[in-house]
Amino acid sequence: MAPSQRLLRLRMMRSMRPIPTCARFLFAAVAAPSQHCFSTTARRDQAASTSTNEAASPKRKKPLTKEERDFLSSALRVNQTGELAATLIYTAQTPPLVNAHPHLRPLMAHMYEQEAGHLKTFNSLITKHRVRPTALYPLWSIMATGLGWSTALMGREAAMACTEAVETEIGEHYNNQIRTLLEMFEQWEAEGYEVGDEFRELISTLRRIRDEELEHLDHAVQHDAKEARPYWLLTSIIRAGCRGAIWTSERV
Structure with a gap:
């Protein structure tokens, strides 16, 4: 075989090798x-x-029923009333207590400032949502001032027992409101509605205020509220009065 033929055959064999x-x-x-x-x-x-699709079909906002609107209106109304009463109680208690016990001045000022902040918050919410304040505003103002002044004259322990009784009822009241709102929100979400930022902020506000009220209760106990005489009778009367004021202010 000629060299040229062998070279051609070798090239053909190489071209037939399998691809790696x-x-x-x-x-x-x-x-x-x-x-x-x-x-x-x-x-x-x-x-x-x-x-x-998700962007085209956002969750709807829940249209409030009449019962839900009535609950929210009564909640804001009674909360405003309660915070007004608290500021008036501390205003009346402070001069006699501080004169007899100067070391209580920072504590009384601290509790009053927090209550004043709570009142400002609910005044704003009442105005924003056009909720009618209680018609018994003047009556509760007189009674709160009288309660603060009389318990302060009875002594430090009685004044602190007053705070303990009031804050116990107020703390339970805020807890009930928060529980009801959470149940409402859970039902809305189950129905496919969105709980808006405004309602979530309301829950946060109620929780914060509740915690500050319970802080006042702790301060009262630490300053010998349970040493008041007669402790059981005094606190029972005040708590009953608070429950009556709450029930009435929710409706009137």
């Missing part, structure tokens, strides 16, 4: 990219479609 594995893999990836690209594109299209 790595080369076959690259070739397959280049030759058939459509399946991979289609699956990626499909996933992207599906995700975009889902996102578009």
Whole structure:
């Protein structure tokens, strides 16, 4: 066989060698990219479609029923009344107590400032939501002032027992409001409605104020509220009066 023929045959044999594995893999990836690209594109299209559908159908805001509106109005009304009474009690108690016990001045000032802040909050909410304040505002003002002044004259322990009794009732009252609102929100979400930021902020405000009221209760106990005489009778009368004022202010 001529040298030129042998060279030609050798070239033909080399061209018939199998394609290496790595080369076959690259070739397959280049030759058939459509399946991979289609699956990626499909996933992207599906995700975009889902996102578009979610954006197109946001959760609805819950239209309040008459019962829900009435509850929220009465809650704001009675809270405003309670905070007004608290500021008047501390205003009346402070001069006699501080004259007899000067070391109580910072505590009385601290509790009054917090109550004044609570009252300012509910005054704002009452105005914002156009809720009618209680018609018994003048009566509660007189009674709160009288309660603060009389318990302060009875002594430090009686004044602190007054704070303990009032804050016990107020703390339970705020807890009941918070519990009712959370149940309402849970029902709204179960029905597919959205609980807006305004309602979530209201829950946060009620919790903060409740905690500060319970802080006042702790201060009263630490300053010998339970040493008042007669402790049981005094606190029972005050707590009953608070419950009556709450019930009446929710309705009148």
